[in-house]
Amino acid sequence: AQSVSQHNHHVILSEAASLELGCNYSYGGTVNLFWYVQYPGQHLQLLLKYFSGDPLVKGIKGFEAEFIKSKFSFNLRKPSVQWSDTAEYFCAVTLPNTGNQFYFGTGTSLTVIP
């Protein structure tokens, strides 16, 4: 079945640790890839997106993600996390020419310990 998979459901890190959250998708053909963040009590916000071009995408707040087509992956990274990065992170895909609705992963809850 077509899906978006986030393998890490809960991640706990100390401040200054490096972060990598996995995201894999199973849709064939061209896809658009996104990472959204939901801080406690707030709405979803776009961190970064990939449509085409350089597979290494830089987003807000020091986050980046790398699209590896051969692995159907779009992992999110940050070299040094802060307590304020505590949030829920969602990977999502849209399929061109299908109405632009998002297909989301189940999310990864990140807790950063000061």
Added chain:
Amino acid sequence: NAGVMQNPRHLVRRRGQEARLRCSPMKGHSHVYWYRQLPEEGLKFMVYLQKENIIDESGMPKERFSAEFPKEGPSILRIQQVVRGDSAAYFCASSSQQGAAYEQYFGPGTRLTVT
């Protein structure tokens, strides 16, 4: 510039009652998407609407659920005769036009609890 507004933020209904969830898109946006997030699951697409038109309702349950986006006023997601399994967070998103290049902006969600 006000973002996507949803109300109410929290809604409690007894089994069998009706739930109405409202979404006001960002100013100038005419495309609205509804998503549902069940406990321990990711957001699932429900329906995509433009003004006065349902474009794609492939994610909507076949019964009890309906959505509209009238010419004037907010988009409404209506759930009739709610059951406990309808308890979830319902998010809407809006964009100015269709297409991957046009970012979707999400609202804060409505958390529906069915008792």
